[in-house]
Amino acid sequence: MNANAQEREQRQVVWAVVGSDIGPLLLAATDEGLVTVAFHATDAVRDKTLEKLGSRLGAEPLHAPDSPLLAEAIRQLAEYFAGERHDFELPLDWSLISGFNRQVLRELASGVPYGAVVGYGDLAGRVGQPRAAQAVGIAMGANPLPVVVPCHRVVESDGGIGGFGGGLETKRQLLALEGVLPQPLF
Incomplete structure (x- = not known):
């Protein structure tokens, strides 16, 4: 197995759906940082987003609403929607865009x-x-x-x-x- 395949196989992707003032958001993160925010996270949107994430990142996304990888993003988004945060200070995983x-x-x-x-x-x-x-x-x-x-x-x-x-x-x-x-x- 080459290094790229090993890296993809070991990559962890966690996700959760959180409520917001603009409706449910699906958040997904890797060890590198927040990788996806999806609007209107109905069951259909959730399933499509997770399928796409899994194929693009080479790892099965795990539902983990209490994951430390998501905790800070969830907290900062809640602060943003409460009008208490103007800047996000989060590690971001840019691997889905180039x-x-x-x-x-x-x-x-x-x-x-x-x-x-x-x-x-x-x-x-x-x-x-x-x-x-x-x-x-x-x-x-x-x-x-x-x-x-x-x-x-x-x-x-x-x-x-x-x-x-x-x-x-x-x-x-x-x-x-x-x-x-x-x-x-x-």
Whole structure:
């Protein structure tokens, strides 16, 4: 067995579903850090996410809501939704994303603070690809760590909210939580 196969075989992936202000979230982590956040974690979404994780990471995800690998992420997300946390300080496992998408998401995570937004084109320029606004949109859609890597903070340059993998209502709720948009009236 080669070293890569041994590493995949030994890799531990744990997951849990936690409640949040935007609905149930599936969190998954490896020994390296948080690897996935999935919105709207119904049974069907959970099953599809876990199947994809298992095939991509080469390890069967284990349901472990009390795992120390997830405890800090669960705590920090609860603080975020309570309005008590503005920055996540979590180890992240970036193994599900690479290349340009990883570069864009890392810039987003480090360079767009709570309560701020950035345009797709502006974010493209920050990573040295000023004409790659559409590719930035694709990177946002491929983000395996939404909320923690705040793709909800990327908006259209004309003031439009843009798209969002978790749905536009979820994006509006996250932006309202951060004070960027007014809270919905009802």
